[in-house]
Amino acid sequence: MAPPASASAFLRALKAEGLDVVEVGDWAGHNRNSKGAWGPVHGVMIHHTVTKGSARTVDICRKGYSGLPGPLCHGVITKDGRVHLVGYGRANHAGLGDDDVLRAVIAEQGLPADNEANTDGNRHFYGFECENLGDGKDPWPAAQLEAIEKAAAAVCRLHDWNERSVIGHLEWQPGKIDPRGFTMASMRARIADRLGSGAAKDSQPLPPPRRPVVDLSQLVAAARTNPRASGQPVTYSGVRTVEAALVDEGLLSKRYSDGHFGTTTIAAYSAWQRRLGYRGKDADGIPGKTSLVKLGQRHGFDVRN
Missing domain, CATH: 1.10.101 (Muramoyl-pentapeptide Carboxypeptidase; domain 1)
Incomplete structure (x- = not known):
């Protein structure tokens, strides 16, 4: 549990992890704070976008769409491994999820199955949307996977969290399948390696995802x-x-x-x-x-x- 970091501290943490960061417009002041609380924060949530094309993906995540105003996350991780900052504060990315999952994230314990949607995740999670069609066929380039690892690790370092503070949308809200194409267990293993070493490591291929x-x-x-x-x-x-x-x-x-x-x-x-x-x-x-x-x-x- 922690108050949200300042936008400048968030930016510094991402850059310190070796990420190529793109600041999009007035990202640091673009949020949904007028609609609800932002914080305390407990973890990082990973999504896929179901979109194609980096420019279009970033634009959608910044502006949102009919019925769901932007920002739709804090950072967009495109296939080339760049992190595009589109908002900071409350963002429409997590929605309602399982309070048992939230308690496990706070305790940094193994996650229970998500079977309820009763808790506001937009308040409690940093969110990264990752450019991918989410059809199980669209590839995840090595540069993009490494950027997901680095971005999550950067936020964990910022708050002194471990890899169990990083979850996928599919682990939070029943019915969600994102991110699809790699497992969160394998991504958390990569994040744990990075946090344990305190320095960058060469990216290793993720094992094939386990199919439901x-x-x-x-x-x-x-x-x-x-x-x-x-x-x-x-x-x-x-x-x-x-x-x-x-x-x-x-x-x-x-x-x-x-x-x-x-x-x-x-x-x-x-x-x-x-x-x-x-x-x-x-x-x-x-x-x-x-x-x-x-x-x-x-x-x-x-x-x-």
């Missing part, structure tokens, strides 16, 4: 459990994995990505089946293995049973 596994039988059971009734979200993580994929496909509204395989999710899955060419009873919204495997191939998860 969706159990078809559990998913079907969730879909067939009183789907017309509203209620508590199903406590099977595979539901959220599939919902996130349907959101990415444009078939399910993000606000219905809540872990409950109810009528809205069934309708979205039916639309996915119809997109694959199924009709009638074959497009009833209850997942089948062939359609689920195809969804997993597009969105980075495996299927069993």
Whole structure:
């Protein structure tokens, strides 16, 4: 726990870590502080942008878009490894997340699974958006991965935190998948090495990311459990994995990505089946293995049973 560092101290810390920093406009005074508190700060959150092109990415993260005003982070890390500062203070990047996760970050302990969205993350986390399409195929250049490592380590040094104070958006808010394409466990290992040495280290390739596994039988059971009734979200993580994929496909509204395989999710899955060419009873919204495997191939998860 700490009060936020000054903008000038934040900038110095990034440069001291050896980063190429680009100051964008009035970044030090660009924030959402009028809408809520900024601080105490507890950690660093890493995101991917789902955008292509550095200039466009930086512009979106600085200005925001309809329904979500900027800044959308504090720094944008582009594929060339540069950190573009677009705001400082409260930023619209983290949203609501799990209070149990926040407690673990504060204690610098292992993270529990995120299953609630009840705590304001914009108040408590520094945020770095990283230029990537987030489709599991867009590459992460070595220079960009090293910049993520350095930026997170710089903020940790500033507040005397360790690597457990660095989390991904997917570890904070249910239904989120970012950053996709590397694991936060492997990134935290890199940050730990950097903080332990007190000096720059050569970047090492990250191991291949571990793909989520969706159990078809559990998913079907969730879909067939009183789907017309509203209620508590199903406590099977595979539901959220599939919902996130349907959101990415444009078939399910993000606000219905809540872990409950109810009528809205069934309708979205039916639309996915119809997109694959199924009709009638074959497009009833209850997942089948062939359609689920195809969804997993597009969105980075495996299927069993």
